């Protein structure tokens with residue numbers, strides 16, 4: 494799905510050769526500051542590499558329109574943005590930004606069920622707790638039906654239960670819909686439990702690859 498050839502980004506990443514497989518769950522592990530988030534950001538062209546090339550389905554990312562790419566390759570960031578407005582507004586905003594058609598309230602309630610958020614669509618999103626906001630953001634991402642999901646591990650401020658729930662929901666989505674999930678996690682336990690492949694990054698380099 495993604496292959497890296499001699500990729501360099503500032504003095505942060507230096508990846509000679511790496512393949513991330515289609516329809517698999519891949520975990521990126523490594524110490525804080527090792528470059529995991531930077532690697533995720535390269536994959537949906539939030540940033541571009543300074544040297545080398547990254548291919549997505551055999552096409553160089555350099556030649557792919559970022560807006561089109563982000564319709565397929567969607568990131569759930571560490572601290573997702575919640576906008577002023579209702580839960581519904583916040584769920585629909587991803588579809589709007591990626592120029593996809595909106596969906597019915599019935600479907601929105603189905604997504605709320607999936608992320609285990611027992612709230613009304615017209616409730617004020619800014620009044621939700623941190624973990625609940627994270628779930629809204631997760632719902633927003635799932636609604637976009639991405640081919641590839643990029644999950645940056647939820648900030649440590651979140652309780653473990655929310656984090657586990659988010660990872661589990663995304664892994665289920667990936668498996669049931671034949672999609673691809675690439676996630677950053679600090680937890681070797683989570684990586685072992687959920688992934689097909691584990692990639693370990695140290696000081697910007699891939700030091701270990703493992704099939705689970």
Ligand SMILES: Nc1ncnc2c1ncn2[C@@H]1O[C@H](COP(=O)(O)OP(=O)(O)OP(=O)(O)O)[C@@H](O)[C@H]1O
Nearest residue numbers: 503505523524525526527528529530531532677679
């Ligand atoms: N835009 C940038 N410009 C300069 N340095 C950056 C930039 N983005 C990240 N860095 C630095 O690059 C290094 C890798 O950061 P990155 O966020 O990718 O690490 P990480 O492995 O995801 O860390 P964590 O597990 O703590 O989230 C860090 O030293 C960070 O300070």
